Amino acid sequence: MGQAPKITVVGSINMDLVTITDQLPKMGETILGQQFQMNPGGKGANQAVASARLGAAVQMVGCVGEDLFGEELLQHLQNEGIDVSNVERVPDQTGTASIVVSNKDNNIIVVPGANNYVTASFVEAKRETIANSDILILQLEIPLEGVQKAVEIAKENDVTVILNPAPICELSADLLEKVDYLTPNEHEFQHLNIEGNRAALIGKVILTKGSEGVSYFQEGKEINIPAYQIDVVDTTGAGDSFNAGFAVALGKGLTVEAACQYGNAVAALSTTKLGAQTGMPTKGEVSAFINHTNVK
Structure with a gap:
């Protein structure tokens, strides 16, 4: 592959509070879990860390709180080689995600906290950083107005936009038209109002399907890219890794098909370890994995 791309991620920065348990409690029930961890997370930060480990030059745009979590997460991003000059500390709690891992799957509750400060005016102040990027990556754990402003700036400067529509919310046809690639999972895809936004979505959707791989749509046909065979430990962060x-x-400079295949390999490797960012592979690990592993 060619030179390292310049990637800007505008999005959430959280501390993940992870509980591992054999079974989920019923309403009103208390059970004993097996393990608890605190790991750096947030869909934006996850995607930034994964991109940096794959060799990209990454700028993170976001907010953390004036608390210990915020201090720890900023240091962690710097340690990953990410430029955090556009991450600001604000008078609020750092965002958190409470994650329960059970039977190799997860349930997640996110409290945005400082992420709510990534507004349109905040993003506008980062215009130069976005404009000088090759690719802009966005999610929906920050205010929608911030997402819309970032997309607007990117399109004014011919920057490729990838929007991961999670957690899902109502998206306007105008926003969808400006996005180059939309990467929902199957649940999110069902809520995108495909019929009402068909014109805006043509050729943009990259549908992630977990162990079934990825699909994209070309000339009216669905093209399936199979997943890699892997022993799954934890799926947290797999979508962000993809x-x-x-x-x-x-x-x-890879084609959409080749980019999906590469994303599948990154996602597969990310599931072999517990936690989101802790399981994200390096460029060398992905290359070795692709050379020695078969797809389903």
């Missing part, structure tokens, strides 16, 4: 792999591959 988005990063897809973005990095596109930024290096």
Whole structure:
């Protein structure tokens, strides 16, 4: 692949509070879990870390609180080689995600906290950073107005936009038209109002399907890219890893199909360890994995 792309991620920065349990409690029930961890997270930060480990030059745009979590997360992003000059500390709590891992799957509750400060005016102040990027990656754990402003700036400067529509919310046809690639999972895809937004979505949707791989749509046909065979430990962060792999591959000039294949490999490797960012692979690990592993 070609030179390292310049990727800007505008999005959430959270501390993940992870509980591992054999079974989920019923309403009103208390059970004993097996393990608890605190790990750096947030869909934006996850995608930034994954992109950096794959060799991209990454700028993070977002907010953390004036608390210990905020201090720890800023240091962590810097340690990953990410430029955090556009991450600001605000008078609020750092965002958190409460994650319960059970039977190799997860349930997640996000409290945005400082992420709510990533507004349109905040993003406008980061215009130069976005304009000088090759690719902009966005999610929906920050205010929608911030997402819309970032997309607007990117399109004014011919920057490729990848929007991961999670957690899902109502998106306007105007926003969808400006996005180059939309990367929903199957649940999110069902809520995108495909019929009402068909014109805005043509050729944009990259549908992630977990162990079934990825689909994209070309000339009215659905093209399936199968997943890699892997022993899954934890799926937390797999979607973020795919988005990063897809973005990095596109930024290096690969086709959509090849970028999906590369994203699949990154996502597969990310599930072999517990936690979101802790399981994200390096460029070398992905290359070795692709050379020695078969798809389903």
